[in-house]
Amino acid sequence: MPVTCCLTPMMVRNAVEELQKKRERVPVSLLISHFQRCLPADRLNDQLKVELTKQADKAVKMGWLLRYSDHTYSLSTLRWQATVEEFGFD
Numbered sequence: 778m779p780v781t782c783c784l785t786p787m788m789v790r791n792a793v794e795e796l797q798k799k800r801e802r803v804p805v806s807l808l809i810s811h812f813q814r815c816l817p818a819d820r821l822n823d824q825l826k827v828e829l830t831k832q833a834d835k836a837v838k839m840g841w842l843l844r845y846s847d848h849t850y851s852l853s854t855l856r857w858q859a860t861v862e863e864f865g866f867d
Contacts, residue, residue: 784828786836793850803848
């Protein structure tokens, strides 16, 4: 029986941190290939992309990541994290 793994916002944040060492902004496609390599993910690309964007959006709302208009992600700054914790993110 194939093993599946649920993604969490912290897993997405850690992946962006690792991949950002090579690129300033990390696109969703690079995150998908990273999780397909590193996790026992037997999901189709579309299913993984939906789950990945959902968890990445949660990480953005928590203040861990920044999302750009071209659907790329990067780590947030400490100032942004403090702002999100104090005022929330809408």
